[in-house]
Amino acid sequence: MLPRIKVGLIGVGNCASALVQGVYYCRSRGDSVKLKYPEIGGFRPEDIEFVCAFDISEGKVGRDLSEAIFAPPNNAPKISDVPNLGVEVLKGPVLDGLNEYTKRIIKVNPALEVDVAEKIRESGAEIMVNLLPGGAREASLWYANEVLEAGCAFINATPTLIASDFSWDHRFREACLPLIGDDLMDQVGATFLHKAILEALNRRGVQILKTYQLDVGGGTESSDIERAWGTKRAIKTKTIEMVLPYKASVVAGSTDFVDFLGNRRDSYIWISGECFGGVGFEIEIRLNTIDAPNAALMLLDVIRGAKLALLKGEGGHILPISAYAFKHPAKILPIYEAEKLFEEYISSKS
Ligand SMILES: NC(=O)c1ccc[n+]([C@@H]2O[C@H](COP(=O)([O-])OP(=O)(O)OC[C@H]3O[C@@H](n4cnc5c(N)ncnc54)[C@H](O)[C@@H]3O)[C@@H](O)[C@H]2O)c1
Numbered sequence: 001m002l003p004r005i006k007v008g009l010i011g012v013g014n015c016a017s018a019l020v021q022g023v024y025y026c027r028s029r030g031d032s033v034k035l036k037y038p039e040i041g042g043f044r045p046e047d048i049e050f051v052c053a054f055d056i057s058e059g060k061v062g063r064d065l066s067e068a069i070f071a072p073p074n075n076a077p078k079i080s081d082v083p084n085l086g087v088e089v090l091k092g093p094v095l096d097g098l099n100e101y102t103k104r105i106i107k108v109n110p111a112l113e114v115d116v117a118e119k120i121r122e123s124g125a126e127i128m129v130n131l132l133p134g135g136a137r138e139a140s141l142w143y144a145n146e147v148l149e150a151g152c153a154f155i156n157a158t159p160t161l162i163a164s165d166f167s168w169d170h171r172f173r174e175a176c177l178p179l180i181g182d183d184l185m186d187q188v189g190a191t192f193l194h195k196a197i198l199e200a201l202n203r204r205g206v207q208i209l210k211t212y213q214l215d216v217g218g219g220t221e222s223s224d225i226e227r228a229w230g231t232k233r234a235i236k237t238k239t240i241e242m243v244l245p246y247k248a249s250v251v252a253g254s255t256d257f258v259d260f261l262g263n264r265r266d267s268y269i270w271i272s273g274e275c276f277g278g279v280g281f282e283i284e285i286r287l288n289t290i291d292a293p294n295a296a297l298m299l300l301d302v303i304r305g306a307k308l309a310l311l312k313g314e315g316g317h318i319l320p321i322s323a324y325a326f327k328h329p330a331k332i333l334p335i336y337e338a339e340k341l342f343e344e345y346i347s348s349k350s
Contacts, residue, residue, distance in 0.1 A: 156181030173316030218261025
């Protein structure tokens with residue numbers, strides 16, 4: 001039997017909740033869970049084990065991870081029971097982790113901050129997943145340093161540019177540690193769908209003139225309108241623009257927070273273009289998804305990919321994993337090309 005994959009979590013919010021539940025969902029249902037990649041490098045999602053977790057919130061720090069994932073303001077749906085994990089959520093530094101809205105709803109736990117790098121080392125974690133709020137740039141960079149110091153692979157699900165940044169790539173390469181990111185792409189999210197439709201239209205010889213993708217969400221993450229607006233919009237717009245081999249008018253980015261949506265997200269995609277003879281057409285789509293579980297499946301693939309990268313002895317930005325599962329890898333690829341690259345990567349031993 002292969003050893004378990006030891007994973008640590010930075011931020012115990014909605015995504016973390018869906019990820020932890022996702023592992024136990026797979027453990028309780030076994031082969032009945034239909035996965036595109038049941039095994040990656042011989043590892044199944046059930047082989048993931050959570051060994052440490054960091055947060056700042058009063059309702060999460062000091063509690064077992066199995067309870068903290070269900071503590072408010074988390075509103076990810078429950079898809080699985082999670083047994084006591086024997087992993088106490090530890091307090092990290094707050095830095096820029098709270099925004100104007102979350103400052104009002106999240107009380108910072110008064111516990112002393114731990115030495116994060118030391119606690120990661122003690123836990124035996126091999127892979128750390130950054131699930132901090134999108135606007136927490138300073139905190140994300142701070143944790144990336146701690147992870148490097150602790151000697152772990154780093155997966156950055158947030159829009160802070162780390163994996164796609166040359167200097168971080170260099171530092172992780174020097175340390176022979178895999179670095180994967182940035183900004184996770186959901187299994188069935190607006191970015192995936194938008195890219196897939198534009199790619200298909202482009203292959204069909206259609207000329208796209210203008211397109212936008214906007215959404216409203218009710219998860220805590222969506223509340224950070226001011227801080228996340230700039231980076232998130234820049235990343236989403238760039239990843240959509242890269243689909244087309246010519247210049248079209250593209251706007252893509254989160255727009256607003258609607259608290260009563262809970263963990264739901266409504267995404268609106270509008271495309272206008274011309275077919276043969278200069279004849280115009282328009283496409284309008286509304287996609288309604290539940291945010292957190294949409295990220296979980298991708299993270300289960302990415303974590304197993306990161307373990308494989310560790311086994312291969314690779315360090316620095318891992319393009320085949322980042323391009324497959326993230327909106328802003330060092331090089332943005334068309335969806336099917338990225339998927340092919342990922343499949344080649346996970347099927348080769350070296
Ligand atoms: N579908 C998705 O959910 C999805 C998709 C793509 C990217 N992402 C990214 O994943 C990240 C996590 O999303 P989420 O919905 O779980 O967010 P969330 O707001 O629900 O969770 C963030 C967690 O981080 C904690 N936190 C804040 N500051 C901290 C600090 N300094 N140290 C430790 N913990 C701290 C908060 O208390 C909270 O528990 C975001 O950056 C988001 O952009 C999510």
